[in-house]
Amino acid sequence: MNIRNEVTFASIRPKDGLTAALGKDRDVVVEEVLRSGLKGRGGAGFPTGVKWKLAAEAKAEEKYIICNADEGEPGTFKDRVILAEWADLVFEGMTIAGYAIGAKSGIIYLRGEYGYLRQALEDKLALRRTEGLLGDDVMGKKGFSFDIHIHMGCGAYVCGEESALIESLEGKRGESRNRPPFPVSEGLFGCPTVVNNVETLAWVAAIFALGPDWFKHVGTEKSSGYKLLSISGDVAHPGVYEFPMGTKISAILKAAGAERPKAAVVGGASGILVPAKDFKRAICFEDVSTGGSIIVLSEDRDFLDILENFQEFFADESCGQCTICRLGNVKLLEGIRLLKEGRCTTKHLQELCTLGSSMRAASKCGLGQASPNMFLSILQHFKGEVLGRPQADDHFVNKRKAS
Amino acid sequence: MSKEKQKTDAKMVDIVIDDKKISVPFGTMLLDAARQNGFEIPTLCYHEDLSRAGGCRMCIVEIEGQRALTASCAYPITAPINVQTTSRRVREARKTTLELLLSEHCGDCYSCVRNGNCELQTLAKEHGITQLPYGHPTEKSRVTETLSPSIVRDMDKCVDCGRCVRTCKELQGIGVFEAVERGFKKEITTFQDKPMAEVGCINCGQCVNRCPTAALTERDSIEEIWAAINDPNKHVVIQTAPAPRAAIGEEFGLDPGQAMTWQLNTALRKCGFDKVFDTNFTADLTIIEEGTELIQRLYKNLVQKDASAPLPQFTSCCPGWVKFIEHVHPEMLDHLSSAKSPQQMFGAIIKTWYAQLNDIDPENIVSVSLMPCTAKKFECNRPELRDSGLKDVDYVLTTRECAKMIRESGLHLPSLPPSDFDDPFGTATGSGVIFGNTGGVMEAALRSVLEFVTGLKVEDIFANANILPVRGMEGCRFAEIKVPDEVGPVPELIAHLVPNWDWLKGQTVRVGIAHGTKNARKILDDVAAGGFFSTCHFIEVMACPGGCIGGGGQPIPTSPAIRQARTDAIYKEDMAYGAKSVRKSHENPAVARIYKEFLTEGPCSHKSHELLHTSYWPRGKFIGSW
């Protein structure tokens, strides 16, 4: 499983968190999550407590907890490890969330690529039902019923975006919704819905097992607690690592055994490129925030290859409903290929930069808004490396001369 | 707004748009709020009749404190916000969006049917597009689909706004189109990219009305008609329906709601049509035939307890609706009146009676009809509608095509002198006119049926003969009309069908009305399930929202306000008949004449069944069921 250092989850005893949480009032549970300072571990970093509070305050017959296990961000695999190793913590987190906001049902949206995890998860859920950890009167708590079901995704990266995920659960194309209304007020089937990342929910269980203050005291002022990182690329020891929030990238790379790093892609395809000179920057919401992916690039790597790969990814994975993301990613990809062929004019590069910033500003959802990040980031730091590449043939030059 | 006012009116929210303070009701969409207050925000995927998609990203604005730009069309105002509609980021993003759309949009504006009335073209102009940094395709990448008799689909011009998808799903309840694939492969198409003609499309053309570009257009018949006009051996006649007459002025820059009926007669003659007839004549004929059929059905069901022709009876004038029921509830086809639509009745009469009267070989008659409708193009090609031995109606022109012909002739319609329709069908009634909007067929039928039954003037029952309970714009409507306790003798015209009216004394006639096939589906499902509407006697359905005035062949754009204006024009024309002549179908002298001279056995007789009635095909919901 490539778990490379000590991970807090391994030391949490099952049921501790759930027992502690169910012993408290609902509002106290929400209050403690707020106090812990826990923020969404999927990458966006929205305060979990705030999300819960809004959903708890929403008046509705039916509410839902969704565990977002559609971990699709390139370079991210820590949710897979959590689900394989510590799934019970995730279930506990969901149950606590259900208790806190008054939801009766929880859904795990498991990406299709992780189909092999499903049976083990189903078995664990069945066991929990027999142990009274799910179902009616959870752990003997009168009036609190909660159950969890698994919904399989079918291969669409955009369904990691919470509103697209909800659309997908409703049986539709995974196209993101307009917001407001946000899922906490009108989510799945129009009901208040909390969508939390796998890791976030596991931390919830840990927080109740060890106390909110324990969590608050780790990390930085605005980024509490630990973060699981998925490290891959040009490193000697790829795998999952746990670090306190605020750890410097250089320290992380050292631990993972980075080989002559030139830059690190933090946050996957949607993230940013941190060049070696900026390795003193820290992983936290104040500085470089990430859903957990760090891909190390050694000095031998060509940025345009990396970019082309990312842009192909986005061109394919965009849901296609909004113009600027659907077409913008294709044009960026074409531009990158022009750069690779050494045929891109400075003027066109400038146009592509405008395109990138427009995509960032005007796309409908996070996918589109983040999709030009790498392009803009690489141009910001390594513009010199991408311009003036040798041409495969003189076709372009000859054509220009002829005309 | 002052703090005090805010307290008294808790549901208002104060916002700032481009430094102007305004106060709007809680929940107002930002785009609506801006437009109501004079701010121009461009849109593309937005349409007044449809849900808000927020996908095209043209209507984006900058809301203070938000990192990304927001689609104003889909942003409900629930808190005070500060909005910039013209910032640099907004301007650049809109321009980029257009450049991207144009990089995929293949077609030359000057040879495009939507030249001058294309939203993409307008936006490009408004946003100062002078360069195309991402290129512009010069070669088509998709074959233009021309297999539908009504609608042409050119996906090279599609901007993926999804309006057609929402139109077909939300307004019509059919769902011919859908977004398929994802990412750069995403496109709007039909089930498995099949031709529209094969996927249960009813040809209503509502998608055409809402397409911002020329991706969806009507199947053009202009060239064929010019050829017929140019052929000296052909006798080219045209019938014009009331709905296009109420709307065609819009094509010449007039505000909606100004009927051009009489100027149009002049224009069509100048274009070279030999005769110009009024479809209202056969609308009146339809009322007689369909009304008689209703009386027959009522008599059979209520008196003879014979359910072979079941109630409620559905109207059958609308070819979109007819095809819809053939697809969706084929088991209910026997509810449909067997009367043909006015267009097809006219076609059959022209190539028989008219040809006889004027001693013209029907082979040499080219019968054209001006309709607000793309489905009529399908209807005239239905194989069973050849009762004259020839194709009853040869070509259908939509309002838009007709305007094109008039413009091609160098005419400016509104400036032309008025002139009358040609005989022998010249005289029409107001009842025929109101066929053009929802509730109209019902009202016309009731006017005649009530007079038949009571022997009274309908004016004595409803003021000015305006049967207001059946009017309106609600999607599904219901009304009850009480038959007075006093009934009259059976008029001679239908004396062969019922002995007396005693069985109708004091009865309540229950009628239903639906427009837009989504509403039609509700009623059909309800009738099928034995619900409320199954207790009706007569149900009128028009496939298009608003009825024919909102037809798929009408001028673009359309909106609730435009449709209302056209409806008002129709009712105005109906009232005008009151002053001049008659407003009830059975009072139409031309109708009386045809029953006297040609259909001598009366309505619903053998001969009228031969020429004026038809039958229907169960098509089913599945592919290949054209």
Add this chain to the structure above:
Amino acid sequence: MPNSTAEKVRPVQKDRPGSKVNSLQDEIDRLTERFGTERKALIPILQEIKKRHHIISGYAMQCVADRLSISPAEVYGVVSFYSFLHEEYQGRIVIRLCRTISCDMAGKDAIARQIQNDLGIKFGETTPDGKFSLEWANCVGMCDQGPAIIVNEQVFTHVTPEKVQEIITACVKMYERTPDLFKKGNHNEHKK
């Protein structure tokens, strides 16, 4: 022309989706019993059809649309959106090679070439015997162990060109060992 509609009614063709006489219809009926006829049942039903038949045919899409009271186009829109749903036939064994960054950096190109050579098909194709389909996958979450391949629901990591033939052989064995659940009539697993 006669006025009776009954005379003109075409006989209902027995094999068309409108009639209820074929096995796929019955099967979809059973799936709707299990998942319901609401819109949310659509994707689970389609996944199940894909799993059993390795294809979601146009016919199946229409049947599902009919049961769920939506238009076939909507079903098609969903099928075409998701990578794991297919309107074309896919082999019993679907090999998905991750093409995203970490696997790319770990040498997926060589693996891709070798699989194509060994299977004799290109990406997006199915072997003529219907055994294998070869697909690209976007990040499969095995970035620390790339290049990675997912075969149906089994993962192979640290794949090298030499290992490709081994994996294919293992797949064939798996194919031969596993009783074909999807032969017609064998749907008992879903009976309650």
